[in-house]
Amino acid sequence: MKYYIKLGLILLAVCALATGILAYLNSVTAPMIAEVKRVEAENARKEVMPDATDFVKKTMVDSSEVDTDLYFIAVNEAKEPIGYILTVALNGYSGVVKTVVGLKNDFSINKIKVIEQTETPGLGAKASTPAFAEKFVGMTLPQLMVKKDGGDIISITGATITTRTVTNSINAGIKRLEEVLKVEVTNG
């Protein structure tokens, strides 16, 4: 009996030591990781709205910090709003595909950038290339569907599912943003 308690205590001591070391390291690296993520998100916003000088953070759902619930109003040097920035996500062929979308004031697309995807290399993964993002420039809501579904977006060869995922996620994102803005206008 005593022997088994001893075993348990040794295991406890080992785990406690390991936890202590990791807790310390986490307190050092956690702010750095958060900073890296913040800079990354900031860069993505700048890329889809190169003309903007500042971004005003807004949320679609009360006090939610989930990035797909947030949107940003892009403003130029004169502090005039020149558009919106959305983060949209949807399940693709093999996992979530996340896209940052820059919209002009009339809700036409300024530029998009796929920031997260785990699609098939060589096929769906081409969604991260500038050539793919190019397809979306200037598109408006009624055009935002894959050609097969009656829209204007030409699919990547061999990766219709990925193209459709990105297109539909942007489509839904714009609709949601329009809803939110409508509510805000009527409220105030």
Next chain:
Amino acid sequence: MDNMKVLTNGFIKENPVFILVLGMCPTLAVTSSVVNSLGMGLSTTFVLICSNIIVAMIKGFTPAKIRIPVFIVVIATFVTIVDMTMGAFMPALHKSLGLFIPLIVVNCVILGRAEAFASKNNVLSSTLDGISMGLGFTLALSLIGAIREVLGAGTLLGFAVLPKAYIESPMLVAILAPGAFITVGFLMAIINMMKKEK
């Protein structure tokens, strides 16, 4: 045991991937490019060396009955250290390896060496064994990664090495999952053939 022998064992004679056939999960999963292979190999090497040292140090007062859980706690601690520091200092690499880093915990190369070598040998030999096995693992992963990247994407370390026409429509299968099995199979066959000729 002869330390020099321990240090060279992992490269060819007891190569963890081609001869011992340990750690196949990361080998097959991350070797789609040389950069990923190197990142995975070196992170594994770091964890392997550290866990070998600690295991060799604590082997005297770890009761045999709970040695496996203790080894796993040691390994998991170092893996988490790698995960957090990589996230903070090398975010790009962390993004492409992110999913596989926690899997180092269950990489049987590491537990295998802790159990088969470090728990029976002194700290110095265990360190050398960690270096040798780790670098042998990295070497094997990089070799597979290089073959798959050249065939599947036409690039090496991200630089184009084959004509543009090839890069536009490469042999995709090499970079997909089946390509990993095929490449590893061919490499093992070649190594077995060379061993037989000796």
